Amino acid sequence: MAAELPIPIYTNLNDLYANLGTTLNHAERWNTLVEEFEKRYGRKPEYIARAPGRINVIGEHIDYALFGVLPTAVERDILIACAPRSPAKDKEEAYGEVVANNTHPKYTESQFVPEKKAHSSMFKGISDSEPGEDVVHVEQWHLDIDTSQLRWESYIKAGYYGVLNNFFAPADTDAKPVPMDMLVSGNLPSGSGLSSSAAMVVGSTLAFLAANGKLEDANLTKGRLVEIAVENEKRVGVNSGGMDQAASVISQPGSVLYITFYPKLSATPTSLPPRAVLVVANSLVVADKAVSAKWCYNLRVVETLVGARILARHLGVKLDDKEKVTYREVVGRLAEEKKGEEAGKGGGMEESRLKEAIQLVLNEVDHLKGRDEKDGEGVSMEEMIELSGLTADAFNELYLSWVEVEADNFKLYRRAKHVLSEALRVLEFSDICQKGESETVLQELGTLMNESHKSCNDEFDCSCPELNELTELARQSGAYGSRLTGAGWGGCCVSLVAEDEVESFLQKMKAGYGRFKDLEGEALSEALFATRPSSGACVFKYTE
Ligand code: NG1
Numbered sequence: 001m002a003a004e005l006p007i008p009i010y011t012n013l014n015d016l017y018a019n020l021g022t023t024l025n026h027a028e029r030w031n032t033l034v035e036e037f038e039k040r041y042g043r044k045p046e047y048i049a050r051a052p053g054r055i056n057v058i059g060e061h062i063d064y065a066l067f068g069v070l071p072t073a074v075e076r077d078i079l080i081a082c083a084p085r086s087p088a089k090d091k092e093e094a095y096g097e098v099v100a101n102n103t104h105p106k107y108t109e110s111q112f113v114p115e116k117k118a119h120s121s122m123f124k125g126i127s128d129s130e131p132g133e134d135v136v137h138v139e140q141w142h143l144d145i146d147t148s149q150l151r152w153e154s155y156i157k158a159g160y161y162g163v164l165n166n167f168f169a170p171a172d173t174d175a176k177p178v179p180m181d182m183l184v185s186g187n188l189p190s191g192s193g194l195s196s197s198a199a200m201v202v203g204s205t206l207a208f209l210a211a212n213g214k215l216e217d218a219n220l221t222k223g224r225l226v227e228i229a230v231e232n233e234k235r236v237g238v239n240s241g242g243m244d245q246a247a248s249v250i251s252q253p254g255s256v257l258y259i260t261f262y263p264k265l266s267a268t269p270t271s272l273p274p275r276a277v278l279v280v281a282n283s284l285v286v287a288d289k290a291v292s293a294k295w296c297y298n299l300r301v302v303e304t305l306v307g308a309r310i311l312a313r314h315l316g317v318k319l320d321d322k323e324k325v326t327y328r329e330v331v332g333r334l335a336e337e338k339k340g341e342e343a344g345k346g347g348g349m350e351e352s353r354l355k356e357a358i359q360l361v362l363n364e365v366d367h368l369k370g371r372d373e374k375d376g377e378g379v380s381m382e383e384m385i386e387l388s389g390l391t392a393d394a395f396n397e398l399y400l401s402w403v404e405v406e407a408d409n410f411k412l413y414r415r416a417k418h419v420l421s422e423a424l425r426v427l428e429f430s431d432i433c434q435k436g437e438s439e440t441v442l443q444e445l446g447t448l449m450n451e452s453h454k455s456c457n458d459e460f461d462c463s464c465p466e467l468n469e470l471t472e473l474a475r476q477s478g479a480y481g482s483r484l485t486g487a488g489w490g491g492c493c494v495s496l497v498a499e500d501e502v503e504s505f506l507q508k509m510k511a512g513y514g515r516f517k518d519l520e521g522e523a524l525s526e527a528l529f530a531t532r533p534s535s536g537a538c539v540f541k542y543t544e
Contacts, residue, residue, distance in 0.1 A: 002250050002257070002267040003223030007206065007215060008538040016050070016538060018253055022075065030079065030540075033185045036103055037081045041181045044542060045081035047210040051203035051537040052077040053194035054247035055280060055485045055494045057256050058452050059426040061460055063241030065304050066262040066328035067423035068345070070270065070430060071243055072533035073251035074280065078186040078199040080207040084178035096164075096177035100156050103185040110153035114160065114177065116170045117142040141165055145235055154236050155197060156184070159204025162232040167214045180211045189526045192282050193486030197236070198244035202229045202537050210539050222250050222536070223265055251536040258430050262328045263337075263348050270430045272533060273437040276445070277502050279495045280485070281474065282527040283466040284515045287490030296489055299405045300460065304419055306399055307368050307412040310387045314367045315360075321394060327419055331357045345430070355427055362420040368412040376459075378409030387412075411461070418459035425452055446480025446496050453483035453493075462488035470513055471495075477508035502530050 010016040013030060017023040030048065037045045052073035059069030085097075097113045117140060141164035143157045168175040184203075188196040205228055209215050229245040246259045246267060255269035272278075289297055305324050312319050312330045319325045319333075328347075335357035337348040346354035368387075370379035379387065385395045425448050432444050453471050457463035467484045471493050474482035479495035486492065497505045509528055510516045519527055 002252065002269055003226070003246075003265055004221050007209075007220060007222060007225060009215060010538060010540050011543050013540070016535070016540060018535065026075075029185070029187070033079055033081050033103065033183065034542075036185075037083075037181075037183045040101060040183060041083065041099075043083060045183070046083040046542055047081070047207065048540040048542075049080045049082070049203045049206035049210060049537070050077050050540065051080075051199040051206065051248050052251065052534055053188040053196055053199045054244055054251070055194065055278060055492070055531070056243065056247075057278065057485075057494060058429050058449060058483070059243075059422060060452065060456055060484070060486075060488065061300055061304075061462060062419050062422050062426070063243040063259075063261060064301050064326070065308070065419050065423070066260075066326045067419070068258055068260040068347075068426055069243050070256045070258055070426055071247035071251075072256040072278075073247055073536050074188075074194060074531045075534045076186075076188045076194065076529075076531070078184065078188060078196065078203040080182055080184050080203045082180055082182040082207045082211050084180045084211045094179050097179040098156070098160065099181045100153055101181075101183050102152060103183065107152040107184075110151075110156070112143060112153070112157060114141050114143050114164055116140070141168070141170055152184075152200075155200035156182070156204045158232040158235040159201050159206075159229075160208050161235055162205055162228040163208040163212065163214065166228055167209070167212065167217070177208075177212055180208075182207055187526075189282065191286055191491075193287075193488075193491030194280070195244040195248065195486070198229065198233060198248050201233045201236070202245060202248045205229055205232060206537060206539055210541075215539060223267075225249050225537070226265060247536075249537045251534060253533060253535045255533050256430075256433070258345060258426075260345070260347055262326075262332070268345060270433045272433060273441050273445075275437060275499045276442060277497050277499050277530050277532060279474070279479070279497050279502065279505060279509075279530045280492050280528070281470055281495065281509055281513070282492045283464070283470050283490055284527060285464055285466045285490035287464075287487065289487055289489075292489065294404045294406045296462070297487055298403045299407055299410075300415060300462070302399055302403060302405050303410050303412055303415045306384060306388060306410065307416045307419075309389075310368055310412065311361055311364055311416065313389055314364060321390065322398065324398060327361065327416070327423075331361055334360060345427070351427060355424060358420055358423050362417070362424070365413055365416045365420070368416055373413065376411060376414040378407075378411035378413075380409060384410045384412065414459040414461075418455045421455055421459075422452060425455075442480045442496065442498065446482075449481030449483045449494075449496060450475065456484055456488060460488075464489055466490070466515075467493055470509075473509060473512045474505075477512065478505050497530070506530065 013023050054071045056071040100110045145154050190196045226245045226249050250267040252269045258268040308327045317333045345351045370383050429448050471482040474495040478501045482495035485494040
């Protein structure tokens, strides 16, 4: 299983990229980073951690419903060069001190030292005969992370946190993280839906593990690194579904990754036809996800969860009043999925049964319409609470106490149509990939991508006019299919293009999209580029 493999450590770039052409494309950037590190710190780095960004080929807004998704790493990445320093003997407090720099001039130097802080926890009495609560003082590692503003070093600190709290027991006085110097260089455009933040956190986690000699830890699998990175990213204030970190860590060249989150994290590489190239085009519309979360991302999460509860009740699926059941769990319970079975493509059941069960739930989505709802305009808060079968207090506690949402109507029916049909498209897409290479295969994959985009636009309302224009232009310019990738409301689209068509496709896209016309050189290649499924995160170890 891909998630159970160890983190790869390379001493040769050729092995890392597994392709001479790709190695040559990237070698200069690696050399420049090493030279720059030497200039700043007076010695060579000992390690370079690499973590790529990702695109989602298909399966949008369904990771938080716990359905499988099909992302892959892109070639663009974050590189973090680092080397431990010997701590001065008389400077005990310098253990763990970090000097972090970034090759991008807009990001200034940052220095920080983790502290051990006493943390008070309330524990229940140890035995039943000793009721009550005891206050226990435990030490925890602490680093200041300012989540009120976007700072590049917050992602570095977030990675450090996970390494400290998972690999250096605070109570152990001998457990001392090394002081270290690091230099970060990235060619992933930020804020464009390619998950540069997940790449930063994964890269930073790996750099701290490497410098502290923890990479060979027997329990450190790729899956474990994903779990730590998801936890770490929450420290920067993002509650993501897990897709981005899994894609950055587990991806393999030439394959998209079928990632499931239920019953447990599992990742199955699925080969794309050899002629298939993915082209990323940035709409250059910046979606400020944090600001719009209450009527966009977070609202979709709530609409999806409430819809799952209402359909579960309608279908007679068992659930308790305090459970935020997801659509994937409803589907599993309906099909009497066995817990603890080996997670494969169908999770705890055969793939064909999973598809049937999703279709069964999809057939019932009309039940999510309000009394007078005709065109999918949604239901009021009062009607939604009534349909959920909960009291207003219980509903608020379960669905609204942890997240801020704002809406007049809740579009439960249309959201369900998207989520369930998209889950089926993902399974279909990966089945078609098994058929190998042919024109028909490429066309069928493209059709699924187009349907996915239509569903994102029509049912999930997560596209925008520019993304619709760009995906339409891509289809007219020769793509088999094109769809928005990532959360949407701006950011990038991904198109499936035949290898021999890529050059003319890129030209047509540049000429056809107004916002590309004035872009040249690096600015253009950041906004419009071809990529193949690339390898996941790794560490390069310097041997001389
Ligand atoms: P972006 O915003 O593209 O990184 C977000 C979520 C994903 C997933 C997609 C929609 C974060 C960090 N990531 O992706 O988990 O839900 O939207 O498919 O919020």
